[in-house]
Amino acid sequence: MHHTLCKVDSIVALNPVVSLVTLTPEQTFSHQAGQYLKVVMDEDDQRPFSIANAPRKDEKIQLHIGAEPGNSYAGEVLDRMRQDGEITVNGGLGSAYARTTVSMPTVLLAGGTGFSYAQAILQKILEVTQHTEGHKDPLFLYWGTRSTADMYAYEELVALAKQHQHFSFIPVVEHPGHQWSGKTGWVHKAVLEDFVSLEPYRVYVAGRFEMAGIAREEFHQQGLILKNLYGDAFEFI
Incomplete structure (x- = not known):
């Protein structure tokens, strides 16, 4: 090594x-x-x-x-x-790195500090697509944390989504305060609610192994083709 x-x-x-x-x-x-x-x-x-x-x-x-x-x-x-x-x-x-030779609509799913993995892939895809003229495949980041205080890159991601029309940031908070009007609960469930079918998507997952395992199963049931699913956890579970 x-x-x-x-x-x-x-x-x-x-x-x-x-x-x-x-x-x-x-x-x-x-x-x-x-x-x-x-x-x-x-x-x-x-x-x-x-x-x-x-x-x-x-x-x-x-x-x-x-x-x-x-x-x-x-x-x-x-x-x-x-x-x-x-x-x-x-x-x-690890072999769950960003695939950019063939562009596809993409969902990034992160729990907690699993966001660091999603951020690297997000940077790479935005870097590649900024040289693309015309249509850019949609890119979604779902980040789930316990509270809003744990979402340490919130402002930055909101700004990025304003700057890049094809990028959407969807924060999901498990225990929100009363001011929170966004999505709540489990982050992978928010994805399941938003997509009728995941068949056309490439999905990257980072977070606790339990979450990754459940997401793999439920995303597959919702049409995701498993060869389009990436995450380090999947080498172990």
């Missing part, structure tokens, strides 16, 4: 729980939008995180690390980065 040492540029709080980590690889690091890396704590302890950006010219890598109190798995990674100012990673890994 190819180990790459990275300089830790910055760790910025996106909300009280999620941190945006920006890394600069010291050697060549290649990845595709939607792949993940493993943070090497030691040889027998490598911890996976989605890369939250499509490949960039400056080669920087961003991660969204959610470390709620009691989550030492992610907390220790942040502590190590803060302490050493550098970290060794292994990547890019």
Whole structure:
């Protein structure tokens, strides 16, 4: 496996729980939008995180690390980065990356910090389609979080949807406050309510394994062709 040492540029709080980590690889690091890396704590302890950006010219890598109190798995990674100012990673890994050679209407489905995976694919598709004249295939992002406070990129996504006519952002909140007028409940159910048939769609899923498993089954029943479904979870479930 190819180990790459990275300089830790910055760790910025996106909300009280999620941190945006920006890394600069010291050697060549290649990845595709939607792949993940493993943070090497030691040889027998490598911890996976989605890369939250499509490949960039400056080669920087961003991660969204959610470390709620009691989550030492992610907390220790942040502590190590803060302490050493550098970290060794292994990547890019995974085969659920963005498919862009053949354009299709696309649904991105993310639960919680699974949004980092969806964001990388979103960036890639928007980058490819901005060079497309005329018709652009519709692109939908459904992001489900527990509360509105957990939706740390809300403003940014609303702005992106205004800027790109073929892109729609649909936020779904499990426990909304009384001001919330958007969709509520389980994020994959919101997709099922909105599409009569998923047959023409390519779907990318990131979130808890349970959610991914149920979504696969119910989306398939609603017409989704399984070869058009992507997500790292599906290698394990």
